[in-house]
Amino acid sequence: MHATHDPVALARELADDVLFPGALEADAAEIVPVDRLDRLAAAGFYGLVGPGDAGGMGVDLATALEVIEIIASGCLTTAFVWIQHHGAVRALDGAPPALRDAWLARLCSGAVRAGVAFSGLRRPGPPILTAEPDGAGWRFNGFAPWVTGWGRVDVVRAAARRDDGDIVWALVDAAAGPTLRAEALRLAAVNASSTVTVSFDHHLVPADRVISIQDFDAWQAADRANLRLNGSLALGVARRCAALLESEPLGTELVACRRALDAATPDSMPEQRARASELALRAATTLVVSGGGRFITMDHHAQRLAREALFLLVFGQTPAIKAAQLHRLYDGPHG
Numbered sequence: 001m002h003a004t005h006d007p008v009a010l011a012r013e014l015a016d017d018v019l020f021p022g023a024l025e026a027d028a029a030e031i032v033p034v035d036r037l038d039r040l041a042a043a044g045f046y047g048l049v050g051p052g053d054a055g056g057m058g059v060d061l062a063t064a065l066e067v068i069e070i071i072a073s074g075c076l077t078t079a080f081v082w083i084q085h086h087g088a089v090r091a092l093d094g095a096p097p098a099l100r101d102a103w104l105a106r107l108c109s110g111a112v113r114a115g116v117a118f119s120g121l122r123r124p125g126p127p128i129l130t131a132e133p134d135g136a137g138w139r140f141n142g143f144a145p146w147v148t149g150w151g152r153v154d155v156v157r158a159a160a161r162r163d164d165g166d167i168v169w170a171l172v173d174a175a176a177g178p179t180l181r182a183e184a185l186r187l188a189a190v191n192a193s194s195t196v197t198v199s200f201d202h203h204l205v206p207a208d209r210v211i212s213i214q215d216f217d218a219w220q221a222a223d224r225a226n227l228r229l230n231g232s233l234a235l236g237v238a239r240r241c242a243a244l245l246e247s248e249p250l251g252t253e254l255v256a257c258r259r260a261l262d263a264a265t266p267d268s269m270p271e272q273r274a275r276a277s278e279l280a281l282r283a284a285t286t287l288v289v290s291g292g293g294r295f296i297t298m299d300h301h302a303q304r305l306a307r308e309a310l311f312l313l314v315f316g317q318t319p320a321i322k323a324a325q326l327h328r329l330y331d332g333p334h335g
């Protein structure tokens with residue numbers, strides 16, 4: 001059990017004493033070592049955004065963002081697998097009572113760990129994962145291009161589109177079988193996040209696993225409003241680089257970048273997300289440059305952080321973020 005109940009202090013302790021010292025090892029592993037996720041669970045962080053009645057920490061948004069940034073500054077691979085879980089906690093909090101009772105407390109404790117498969121919703125054009133009715137349940141058909149944490153998650157909160165365009169959100173067992181296949185992807189960074197493409201071949205989703213049916217336009221509006229969170233991963237990488245460089249200007253820039261992300265509206269968020277990922281990239285590049293050749297060897301954190309910063313340019317990208325990034329990279333002034 002942990003001695004302190006201050007989530008931010010607890011996150012700092014874990015990040016600096018456990019996650020960061022093992023980050024190179026986690027980066028090089030085939031799959032993120034489970035004890036790192038167990039430590040997050042033991043500290044209560046699988047229930048970071050869960051309600052108190054289900055054993056969650058129930059922290060406010062500002063605290064959640066700070067904790068995510070700190071955990072990411074310790075080890076992005078670990079943070080990346082863990083961050084996929086919180087959407088399931090929030091969704092199950094609002095799920096039908098039987099579903100909530102069956103899953104929420106176990107999700108908050110980390111006894112059950114969740115991934116997510118919704119990025120297909122962001123792809124323009126015909127849905128790549130559809131839901132066809134089957135009795136009271138559904139058959140999911142198609143694919144989810146990115147599902148992180150395979151082998152470390154028990155369930156996946158998956159989104160499939162019905163005939164009328166609405167989204168069926170369901171908790172699907174993360175288990176391969178004749179109607180569900182997972183194909184591993186090799187990544188240049190966070191490879192141990194065990195990210196796969198999942199294919200569904202008329203995979204049966206029972207009615208008691210349906211979390212909600214959501215109007216697609218309502219989801220799009222919510223997605224635009226939810227883009228702040230992944231910005232904390234970039235802040236985490238920049239934070240670690242600033243600490244390793246002992247750079248005051250970088251620290252000041254980090255504070256300004258964080259404030260701008262916090263203050264951003266859905267309209268200005270893509271620009272601020274682009275700014276944060278660029279800051280992470282520049283901070284990591286500076287760190288590599290500061291150490292010369294030695295820092296590009298595989299046993300130095302600098303090259304790991306640089307690869308991670310590169311990855312964060314594309315993870316969670318939306319068309320608007322991509323446009324803002326390209327504008328900054330080609331035309332925009334830095335800052």
Ligand SMILES: Cc1cc2nc3c(=O)[nH]c(=O)nc-3n(C[C@H](O)[C@H](O)[C@H](O)COP(=O)(O)OP(=O)(O)OC[C@H]3O[C@@H](n4cnc5c(N)ncnc54)[C@H](O)[C@@H]3O)c2cc1C
Nearest residue numbers: 116117118119123124146147148314315316317318319322
């Ligand atoms: C390593 C990794 C792990 C991930 N893990 C998960 C996960 O666990 N769960 C999950 O749900 N998601 C996950 N994602 C998805 C992440 O949220 C996506 O990066 C994001 O949704 C964009 O997906 P994409 O890169 O596949 O975009 P693509 O669909 O390949 O498109 C590439 C870019 O072009 C834009 N684009 C595509 N078509 C058009 C068009 N016609 N007009 C204008 N712009 C267009 C896209 O928005 C995107 O910016 C992961 C991504 C990565 C890279």
